[in-house]
Amino acid sequence: MARTLEEARPEAGDTGLEARAGTDESALADWLRDMTYLADTLALSGEPDEPGAELPLEALPLPRPGRTAVFRLLVKHAFKDVHAYFFGGAGPAMREVVKEQLDGLDGGPLVVVGHSLGTIIAYEVLMEQAREVELLVTVGSPLAIAEVQDHLARPPAVPAGVASWRNASDLRDLVALDHTLRPEYAPAERVTDLLVTNDSSNHHGISEYLAQHEVRAPVQRIFDGAG
Structure with missing residues (x-):
């Protein structure tokens, strides 16, 4: 995460200006990369901007232990299946x-x-097995959220056997608070993030996601080619 301007400002007599400049340039490069990926996602969506839609939320501005505590409390009350998976011992089953x-x-x-x-479940299984997968499709996924990434068994990356990963979300989907996987899951060229329209009551329904052309078409092409 980029430092604040106060943190980046040199102190009187500071002799580490070159090191500070290098750190700031690196942080800026990371920020520009993330914004580029988000711009790519918006461009690929092919949809007009949602009136009043906000850009995706980033990680809670807390140290990791603080984020974990807040995340645990949030999922316990709002996402009981996620709580059972990460904290209730149900993950292995x-x-x-x-x-x-x-x-x-x-x-x-x-x-x-x-x-x-x-x-999350499919991703962790594929990370463990390195099974050859021609296409991984994730819809309404929380995998881009830093608090979820904190609890993955392995650091975020495209599973070794996955040739292509297509991730779709609706800007209004509260489960997919962050909509771009590419900044964290390398190699980025295997990942395509897409914004689609999910008009279910909570903008998270699986049927509405699977009905979108951007989600269905790549799957159809694979199986048409295999016929």
Whole structure:
């Protein structure tokens, strides 16, 4: 996270100006990269700006232990399934269900589609297995939220076996508070972030996400080519 202007201002007699300048340039470069990825996402959406829509929220401005405490409290009351996964001991059993489904597949191109908490479960299984996946599709995903990334078993990255990752969200979806995976999940060229319109009551419904052309078309192309 970029430092404030007060933190970046040199003190009287400061002899580390070059080091400070280098740090500030690095922070600026990181910020410009994130804004570029967000601009790409907005451009790819092909939709007019939502009236009154705000840019995605970033991580809570707290040290990691503070973020963890707030995140734990939030999910306990608002997202009970996420709380059960990260803090209630249900994570291994949830991942085992996904593993069993993947193990039962027999040949052909593999496309994995995940929604909401399911995107976290599928992602962690693929990180663990490095299974070859032609396309990973995540919709309404909280994987871009720093407080979620804090609790992943491995540092954020594109799973080794995933050739392409397509992530779609609606700006009004409260589960997908941050809409760009590319800044944190390298290599960035494998990830495409898309903003779509989800007109379900909470802008998070899976049916409305899967009905979007931007979500369906890449899956259809893969299976049409395999026929």
